[in-house]
Amino acid sequence: MLLWPENDKTCLSEFQTQFSQMVANSPSLEFVKLCCSPEVPTSFYDFLTLNYKELMISSSALKLPVKIAKGFYSVEDFENFEFKNDLQYIEFGFDAKDLFRSSWKNYENIFCECTNLKGIKFCDWTLVSVESWFSNIPSQPTVHSEIEVKRRNFLQSLGIKILAKDEFNLKEQELFKSVPWRLEIDINTDYESD
Numbered sequence: 001m002l003l004w005p006e007n008d009k010t011c012l013s014e015f016q017t018q019f020s021q022m023v024a025n026s027p028s029l030e031f032v033k034l035c036c037s038p039e040v041p042t043s044f045y046d047f048l049t050l051n052y053k054e055l056m057i058s059s060s061a062l063k064l065p066v067k068i069a070k071g072f073y074s075v076e077d078f079e080n081f082e083f084k085n086d087l088q089y090i091e092f093g094f095d096a097k098d099l100f101r102s103s104w105k106n107y108e109n110i111f112c113e114c115t116n117l118k119g120i121k122f123c124d125w126t127l128v129s130v131e132s133w134f135s136n137i138p139s140q141p142t143v144h145s146e147i148e149v150k151r152r153n154f155l156q157s158l159g160i161k162i163l164a165k166d167e168f169n170l171k172e173q174e175l176f177k178s179v180p181w182r183l184e185i186d187i188n189t190d191y192e193s194d
Contacts, residue, residue, distance in 0.1 A: 012043050020051070029181040036061070038187055045185075052183050057175045061185040067175055071187075075104055084113040089163070089171055091121045107151060111158055119161040121168035 023029065036044070045063045048056065056064055060071035065083035072078045073093040081087075111117065155162065163171065176182055 012041065012047065015044070016047055031182055031184070033184045033186060035186045048183070048185065055179050055181060055183040056185070057179065057182050058172060059185045061187045064185060068172055075107065075110070079106060079110050084110075084117075085115055087114050087117050088175070089119045089121070089168065090117065091123070091168060093123050104151065108154060111155065111160065114158075114160075117158070117160050119163040119168065119171060120155065121163045121165065 023032075034048075042063070045061070049065060053065055056066045058068035058070060059066045060069075062069065062071060062077060062081055065086040067086060067088045068091070069081065069087055069089075070091040071093055072081070072090060078090070078092075152162065161167075
């Protein structure tokens with residue numbers, strides 16, 4: 001099911017009523033995906049969090065307490081994420097090679113706030129395995145490779161695994177099985193409001 005709550009300019013109270021009735025009248029419901037514009041009010045997310053938090057497994061909307069966050073395209077996005085403690089897995093929208101960038105200056109504090117984080121997937125990890133990432137360290141270390149190794153080792157010291165695409169997808173499927181139905185919220189930045 002795909003919904004755009006703001007398409008018909010439905011007010012929040014109408015959406016709450018309609019959504020709650022739809023869920024109650026759908027006994028075989030498996031998946032609901034809400035696609036929203038970035039202008040959706042905070043009260044919309046508050047309603048979903050209050051009533052459906054346990055069903056929100058993954059989302060690219062960085063305004064919700066989910067177990068799997070997708071869509072962090074910068075360290076700053078992640079640093080400002082309010083619900084770090086709820087996260088178990090993160091799918092970053094940047095490459096693993098970006099670990100050496102200076103924007104990661106506060107990464108230790110950021111990841112220490114993620115007490116339940118178990119794994120990270122980077123967008124460039126499609127067929128790459130963790131072993132090949134560690135074996136790609138040059139024989140003559142460079143400043144970048146030393147920083148990258150330090151950051152990888154730090155993540156591992158917290159028990160955070162670097163996951164390949166298949167491993168990440170498997171973890172996601174396991175979490176999906178833990179709920180009767182799942183709710184996913186996606187922010188569509190291409191949406192143009194009238």
